[in-house]
Amino acid sequence: MNREQALLAYVSRLGDNALILGQRMVELVAAYPELEEELANANFALDFIGQARMFYTYAGELEGKGRGEDDFAFLRDENEFRNILLIEQPNGHFGDSITKLVLFESFYLLLLEALKRCADQRVAEIAARAEKEIRYHLRHNTQWFLRLGDGTDESHERVQGSLDNLWQYTGEMFAADEIDQIFAASFNGPDLDAIHDQWMMNVTAIICEATLAQPGDGWMASGGKQGHHSEHLGYMIAEMQYLQRTHAGATW
Amino acid sequence: MYTQGLDQKGQSDKRDGLESAADRKAFQKRVDAEEKIEAKDWMPEAYRRTLIRQISQHAHSEIIGMQPEGNWLTRAPSLKRKAILLAKIQDEAGHGLYLYSAAETLGVSRDQMVGDLLSGKAKYSSIFNYPTLTWADIGAIGWLVDGAAIMNQIPLCRCSYGPYARAMVRICKEESFHQRQGFDILVELCKGTPEQKAMAQDALNRWWWPSLMMFGPSDAESKHSAQSMAWKIKRFSNDELRQKFIDVTVPQAEFLGLKVPDDECILDKQTGHYRHGEIDWQEFIEVLKGNGPCNKQRMEKRRNAHEDGRWVREAARAYAEKRAAKAA
Numbered sequence: 001m002n003r004e005q006a007l008l009a010y011v012s013r014l015g016d017n018a019l020i021l022g023q024r025m026v027e028l029v030a031a032y033p034e035l036e037e038e039l040a041n042a043n044f045a046l047d048f049i050g051q052a053r054m055f056y057t058y059a060g061e062l063e064g065k066g067r068g069e070d071d072f073a074f075l076r077d078e079n080e081f082r083n084i085l086l087i088e089q090p091n092g093h094f095g096d097s098i099t100k101l102v103l104f105e106s107f108y109l110l111l112l113e114a115l116k117r118c119a120d121q122r123v124a125e126i127a128a129r130a131e132k133e134i135r136y137h138l139r140h141n142t143q144w145f146l147r148l149g150d151g152t153d154e155s156h157e158r159v160q161g162s163l164d165n166l167w168q169y170t171g172e173m174f175a176a177d178e179i180d181q182i183f184a185a186s187f188n189g190p191d192l193d194a195i196h197d198q199w200m201m202n203v204t205a206i207i208c209e210a211t212l213a214q215p216g217d218g219w220m221a222s223g224g225k226q227g228h229h230s231e232h233l234g235y236m237i238a239e240m241q242y243l244q245r246t247h248a249g250a251t252w
Numbered sequence: 253m254y255t256q257g258l259d260q261k262g263q264s265d266k267r268d269g270l271e272s273a274a275d276r277k278a279f280q281k282r283v284d285a286e287e288k289i290e291a292k293d294w295m296p297e298a299y300r301r302t303l304i305r306q307i308s309q310h311a312h313s314e315i316i317g318m319q320p321e322g323n324w325l326t327r328a329p330s331l332k333r334k335a336i337l338l339a340k341i342q343d344e345a346g347h348g349l350y351l352y353s354a355a356e357t358l359g360v361s362r363d364q365m366v367g368d369l370l371s372g373k374a375k376y377s378s379i380f381n382y383p384t385l386t387w388a389d390i391g392a393i394g395w396l397v398d399g400a401a402i403m404n405q406i407p408l409c410r411c412s413y414g415p416y417a418r419a420m421v422r423i424c425k426e427e428s429f430h431q432r433q434g435f436d437i438l439v440e441l442c443k444g445t446p447e448q449k450a451m452a453q454d455a456l457n458r459w460w461w462p463s464l465m466m467f468g469p470s471d472a473e474s475k476h477s478a479q480s481m482a483w484k485i486k487r488f489s490n491d492e493l494r495q496k497f498i499d500v501t502v503p504q505a506e507f508l509g510l511k512v513p514d515d516e517c518i519l520d521k522q523t524g525h526y527r528h529g530e531i532d533w534q535e536f537i538e539v540l541k542g543n544g545p546c547n548k549q550r551m552e553k554r555r556n557a558h559e560d561g562r563w564v565r566e567a568a569r570a571y572a573e574k575r576a577a578k579a580a
Contacts, residue, residue: 019331026334029322029341030553033561035315035349042342049335056331070330094564150574151567158563236326243329243387250445252329252387252437 006182007120008062009082010189012072013179013225014123015055016083018130019073020233021104022048023240028091040140044101047133054126074244078234079227086169088224088233092162095155098144099162102206105138107173107199114190123187142206149210160212171220174199179225271296283484288414291357299483303413304358305374306485308365311351313377314344315369316550320384321393329387336433337390343426350422354415370555378536379466381544388441388448388455394434396456396463396501402427403497404467407487435504442508449509456505457513464528465536467494473533498526 001009025045032038056069086104091097112134115127148159174196176184183189207214223229243252276296282289289295318341325341328334352362368374379397384390405427408420438455441448468490471477480486488496498517505512516529538544 023326026325026338029325029338030318031557031560033557033564035345035352038318038345039342039349042338042345046335046338046342049331049338053331053335073331074329094561147568147571148564151570152563154563155567155570239326242327247329247445247447250329250448252333252440252444 001178001182003182003186004062006179007123007187008059009179010183011055011062011123012059013082015052015059015072016081017087017108018048018055019052020081020083020236021087022046022052023236024087024091025097028097033094044133044137044140047130047137051126051130051133054129058122058126070244074241078229078237081229081233081237082225082227083233084169084172085221085224085230086166086172088230088236089166089169090232093158094144095148095159096162096166098141098148099159099166101137101141102145103166103170103203104173105134105141106203106206107170107195109134109138110195110198110202111190114195118183118189119187145206146210149207149212156211159210163207163212164215167215168219168221172222172224175220175222175225177225280482283412283482286410286412286484288417289412290414298479299485300358302480302483302485303416304355304360307351307355307358307416308360308368309375309377311348311355311365312369312374313380314348314351316376316380316554318344319550319553320380320382320546321390323384324387324390327387328390333437340394340430340433343430347423347426350419354419357415366558370551370558372542372551375540377466378539378544379462380550381539381547382458382462383545385458386451386455388438388451389459391434391437391441391452392455392459394430394432395438395504396434396459397466398427398431398434399501400463400466400497402431403493403500408485410484410487412484438508438510442510452508453510456510460513461531461535462539464494464498464531465533467491467497469533469536495525498528502526 022045025041025048028041029045030038032041052073053069056072059072060067060069084104086100089096089100109131112127112131116124116131118124118127145159148155150156174192176192180189180192184191204214244250275294279289279294279296279299289299321337321341321344325334325337328337352365355365356362365374369376384393402424405420405424409417409424411417411420438452441452471489471491477486477489481489502512502517502519514529517526519525520527539547542548
């Protein structure tokens with residue numbers, strides 16, 4: 001894999017993470033526990049969809065075959081999506097959603113901070129914009145995580161369950177593959193080991209403040225970054241892509 | 253979105269009898285002079301009740317209205333359309349929020365209003381009890397439903413009750429944006445494939461009559477119109493607004509190359525207005541009574557969301573209490 005191919009793969013993978021998470025959040029519209037949270041969820045999902053559009057548009061330009069954002073979103077098969085497994089997991093209850101967001105955004109914020117300094121100007125620009133959004137999301141979602149952890153016995157138990165279930169998907173965020181390595185070496189990309197150490201410190205502090213028990217080191221699931229997904233993704237993609245697939249070539 | 257002409261039978265209240273004729277007269281004088289009535293001003297109890305009912309119905313309509321549109325969020329056909337639809341639904345949640353706040357200035361809590369919605373005591377606009385079956389329905393809702401809502405809401409910006417009037421100014425701006433976005437969806441479909449155009453026509457066929465019903469019963473049937481007009485909560489009659497909507501909308505359908513599903517809908521050259529066929533008020537009454545295609549589904553989803561969120565709200569309260577106890 002050369003550096004151009006790695007850049008393209010890296011950028012479209014960033015788009016996949018943003019889109020798949022945004023799509024999961026969109027599923028929750030009109031089902032949130034408070035009206036204020038409806039607004040927050042829609043706002044955050046819009047940010048992710050916006051980020052996906054920027055990354056896909058750039059990926060299309062890098063590829064140079066005339067593909068645009070919608071070709072990436074709607075006309076690729078499941079195994080061409082390279083998002084991490086954590087974010088394709090079903091929404092579950094409110095605690096599951098919040099825990100997923102806290103775990104992912106604690107990582108994503110550090111990643112974006114590093115990407116702001118990378119050598120590819122366009123990626124750096126998108127990252128600079130996304131970083132502001134994610135910093136705000138994480139602040140909001142962390143507040144909820146603390147309330148659920150240190151709220152009632154029921155909420156504590158539920159969110160501990162969320163954390164225990166989702167923890168196995170966190171390892172994949174830091175497992176550098178060839179694309180990450182080339183991007184780091186050729187574009188001054190993020191050092192995932194360093195991000196892992198920082199993430200662990202930050203997340204440990206949040207878990208501790210939420211009076212929750214940190215899950216121990218154990219087996220970590222992986223495969224999303226290579227296109228080997230859980231069964232959940234296929235349904236999500238099928239639903240998302242159905243109009244584009246049924247009416248091939250139509251514009252909307 | 254908006255509250256339809258749900259001119260329900262007024263409930264009298266024993267407090268009504270305690271109001272002096274002089275107070276009422278002074279109040280009416282202020283209204284007639286186009287002064288804005290503010291939250292702390294004296295107002296007749298019946299005025300307060302009418303406003304609470306109308307504003308809370310309007311708020312509930314915004315909240316329930318998120319569901320038929322949300323039905324197409326995961327299937328929106330492009331990322332741009334998905335983002336636009338999501339932003340629109342977010343606006344509706346925001347409208348719900350300001351409207352609940354406007355109603356709270358009249359001395360009712362949001363919890364009470366939400367409780368009334370969940371128990372079925374309070375109504376919301378019946379239009380949201382119709383299903384969104386294709387992507388074109390999202391266009392039709394923006395164009396027709398938001399279009400009808402705007403006809404009703406523009407005069408509400410001049411409503412005598414200040415907090416409601418001011419909330420409506422912002423809401424109207426956003427609604428008119430939504431309407432253009434809905435129309436734009438249909439423009440794209442109508443210049444697309446034959447299947448896309450058929451989808452647009454089918455949506456118009458299903459949404460036309462329910463949109464006309466949004467203005468409420470004919471003036472002759474409308475029990476509360478006269479009082480609401482005198483209080484300047486309402487400025488135009490249901491029929492006047494309905495006619496205005498038809499006159500504006502039929503040429504837009506023609507521009508799209510679509511036909512409204514009413515053979516009697518022709519331009520009367522003498523009056524300059526489009527005529528329309530008879531509205532099936534029996535259908536309206538049935539949907540209002542709970543027998544529309546989606547009444548049960550909409551309420552069930554709202555109740556489930558509320559119930560599923562109970563432990564979350566309790567956690568937030570418990571957390572706040574623990575913090576307060578530590579600080580004390």
